[in-house]
Amino acid sequence: MAENAPWTYDPSNIFARILRGEIPNKTVLDSAHTLAFHDIVPQAPVHVLVIPKGAYVDFAHFAAVATAEEIADFHRTCAKVCETVGLNADGFRVIANAGAHGHQEVPHYHLHILGGRPLGPMLVRA
Numbered sequence: 001m002a003e004n005a006p007w008t009y010d011p012s013n014i015f016a017r018i019l020r021g022e023i024p025n026k027t028v029l030d031s032a033h034t035l036a037f038h039d040i041v042p043q044a045p046v047h048v049l050v051i052p053k054g055a056y057v058d059f060a061h062f063a064a065v066a067t068a069e070e071i072a073d074f075h076r077t078c079a080k081v082c083e084t085v086g087l088n089a090d091g092f093r094v095i096a097n098a099g100a101h102g103h104q105e106v107p108h109y110h111l112h113i114l115g116g117r118p119l120g121p122m123l124v125r126a
């Protein structure tokens with residue numbers, strides 16, 4: 001990462017620990033640059049997290065710094081997850097949280113893939 005890059009990656013985050021094999025996960029797919037696994041606190045009947053294997057903090061960091069190969073592998077793995085867990089027939093939702101307003105809790109870029117029931121409107125108005 002360039003010295004003046006706005007992102008600082010914390011290698012002690014829980015997804016980094018999963019990638020290092022320090023804690024277990026329920027893997028759905030494992031590709032060259034991407035890991036997909038079931039969320040430990042599912043918010044829907046199907047709730048899969050997809051993470052790049054590289055050290056990226058969030059959506060913007062991944063988009064700015066990841067290689068084209070990593071980006072293609074990541075998105076193709078997301079699509080393959082939907083196929084693998086049977087979400088394509090009835091549909092699904094993909095969410096990327098970022099920063100404080102996005103309520104991102106784990107500072108390693110990830111997408112949530114949710115489905116298995118009607119998910120309702122995207123947001124409940126506060």
Ligand code: AMP
Nearest residue numbers: 014025038039040041097103104105106
């Ligand atoms: P976010 O708020 O977007 O950062 O989401 C983090 C997600 O990681 C939450 O949905 C958590 O339930 C999930 N999570 C935290 N620890 C684990 C773990 N060890 N295995 C699987 N999912 C986890």
